[in-house]
Amino acid sequence: MSVARTAWLEALLSGLDPAHDLLVAGLGANARYLPHMNVQVPYFALCDSMGAAIPLALGMALAKPERRLTALEGDGSLMMCLNCLVTVGAARPANLTALVFENGAYESSGGQNVPPVSVDFVAVARASGWAHAERLERSDDLLAALERGRRASGPCLLALPTIYDPTEPVPSYSERPDEIRANFARALTRGKA
Amino acid sequence: MAEREIGPREGARRIVGALESAGVTLVPSVPDTWIGWLMEPMRRSSRLRVLDVAREEEAIAIACGAHLVGARAAVVIQNAGLLNSGAVIGSLVQLYRVPCFLLVSYRGDARDPIYYHAAKGRATEPTLRAWGLRFARAQGPSRIATQIAEAYAEIDTTQEPSVLLFSAEDLA
Numbered sequence: 001m002s003v004a005r006t007a008w009l010e011a012l013l014s015g016l017d018p019a020h021d022l023l024v025a026g027l028g029a030n031a032r033y034l035p036h037m038n039v040q041v042p043y044f045a046l047c048d049s050m051g052a053a054i055p056l057a058l059g060m061a062l063a064k065p066e067r068r069l070t071a072l073e074g075d076g077s078l079m080m081c082l083n084c085l086v087t088v089g090a091a092r093p094a095n096l097t098a099l100v101f102e103n104g105a106y107e108s109s110g111g112q113n114v115p116p117v118s119v120d121f122v123a124v125a126r127a128s129g130w131a132h133a134e135r136l137e138r139s140d141d142l143l144a145a146l147e148r149g150r151r152a153s154g155p156c157l158l159a160l161p162t163i164y165d166p167t168e169p170v171p172s173y174s175e176r177p178d179e180i181r182a183n184f185a186r187a188l189t190r191g192k193a
Numbered sequence: 194m195a196e197r198e199i200g201p202r203e204g205a206r207r208i209v210g211a212l213e214s215a216g217v218t219l220v221p222s223v224p225d226t227w228i229g230w231l232m233e234p235m236r237r238s239s240r241l242r243v244l245d246v247a248r249e250e251e252a253i254a255i256a257c258g259a260h261l262v263g264a265r266a267a268v269v270i271q272n273a274g275l276l277n278s279g280a281v282i283g284s285l286v287q288l289y290r291v292p293c294f295l296l297v298s299y300r301g302d303a304r305d306p307i308y309y310h311a312a313k314g315r316a317t318e319p320t321l322r323a324w325g326l327r328f329a330r331a332q333g334p335s336r337i338a339t340q341i342a343e344a345y346a347e348i349d350t351t352q353e354p355s356v357l358l359f360s361a362e363d364l365a
Contacts, residue, residue, distance in 0.1 A: 024258070044261065048284035055251040056285070059258020059266065062219055062244065067262075083247035087255075090245055177288045184261065 002161040005029055005101060005168075007139040009037060012070070012099070015143040016041045022060060022188075025072040026053035028108040029170045030101065036171050042187035045180060047173045051081030054098050058088055061096040068095045068150070075102040076114040078121065085121075088155045089129025097149050097156040098125075103164035111166050125157035135159040196226050196307065200365040204334030205231045208296070208364070211341035212267050213240045217294075219259050220244065221252035222269040227298040227361050231269065249274025250281040257291040265345075268295045272317045272358070282324055282354070292348040292355075296341075299330070299358035321356060328356035331363040 009030065016023075016039075023043035025031040031045035046053060057071035078084075078100055088096060100121050106112045125133035131154020136145055142158070149156025175183065208231060212220070220235060221244040222228060236243050246252040249270040256266035270278075275297050286293060300307070301314020321328045327347070331337045337359065344355040 022262075046285075048288055049254070049281060050284070051250070052254040052257075052281060052285050055254035056258040056261075058251075059219070059221070059255035059260075059264075060262045061258075062242065062255075063259040063264035063266075064262045081248075081251065084251050086247045087245070087251055178290070181261070181289050181291075188262065 001137045002103070002163045003137070003139050005103075005162050006033065008099070008101065008142065008160050008162065009033055011139040011142040013037060013039055015146060020066075020068045021070065022064070022067050023070050023072065024053050024057040024060065026050070026074055026077045028074055028077065030072040030074070032171050032173055035174045042184050044184045045175070047175070047177060047180065050077050051084070053077065054084045054088065055081065057096055057098075058084070058091060058093065061093040062091065065093075065095055068097070069093075070097045070099060072099050072101065074107070075100060075104065075119070075121070076106045079114060079119065082124065085125050085128040085130070085157070089125070092129065092131070092154050094131075094153050094155075097146060097158065100157060100159045101162040102159055103162040105164045107164060107170070111164065121157060121159050130155045130157050132156040133158070135161070137161065196361070199230060199361050202230060202234065202364055204337050205364040206234050207334060207338040208341065209234045209238050209241065211338035213238060215342060215345040216265045217241060217267045218264055219256070219266040220269055221246045221255040221266060223247070223249050223252060223271070223274050225271040225298055225300065227359070227364060228269055228271065230361070230364055248277070250278050253278055253281045253293060253295070254285060256293040257285055257289070260291050260293060266293065268293060270295065271298045272300055273313050275356070276313060276316060276320060279320075279324065282326070286354050287325075290352055292352045294344055294348060295354065295356045297356055297358050299360050302358075302360065304360045304362060317358065326354055326356050327351075328358060331357055331359040333363055334365055337363050
């Protein structure tokens, strides 16, 4: 069963801790929604760089082991950099979670289908050495799943079946790259204070 | 084709020392033969974490992530992988102005004895120019540490990425 993207995002945001959490959002709907939501933690929402969210978050996770990194990535975007699951599995950061929003579509570019194969990202993550991976069906289960992931002491991947609705009024990108970077740096500094 | 081993690898040790002195803590890397020679002393460093990466675009994004939270990284990849990485350079490094340092094994230049690297050797410098990336060729083991220090000083000043192309003889 698929869930509305905003329901996943609201569940995620309700459980974040400003003292610990950092978010990286891959390009597309997640990155476009976040500036319009009540996000209490530093976030870096990409407006390009398809496939880079998980590697970018991995760099942050390794450099800031005291922080918890959550990367929001789409299924099409992850297919573009599926090898990053292997890299993360080898690095085994205990502070990295990847949320994979599966809607079967390249939503940002007009809703074209991703390659028509039902990829089991949970199985790929497990086979690549991730400590915890599971597929969820209800947004109410997200926070508990995140907690299970943290207890696994290694990287965690959660697959989130997501409704694709071509009529959904996803906001436009509202921040320029310089602003995205500056806002992230400012929020990080605030978190230190 | 087997490659002839280089000498005492003093250049490789100097690279490690230069990265340590520059405050680098993370080295995401995809290997080739020359990088393998460089990584032996690199992995012995207590100050550098070598991160084995599956593909070069990832290595660059990982370095960008480290930089964005205040750490310093050095990407070590072959020029074949650099040539793969146009999208992440254009859409992450340059779009967000993340000043990463790339240490790139320069296969296929005039010093490379292996014939099948020639095509990517010919493409490397024109591609870097087309991308607008600042780059230099390493000038041998005696100069390479200085060149790395200069690259990081330039990065700090310009907030732009920098590429240093090295050959096997720079590691000797």
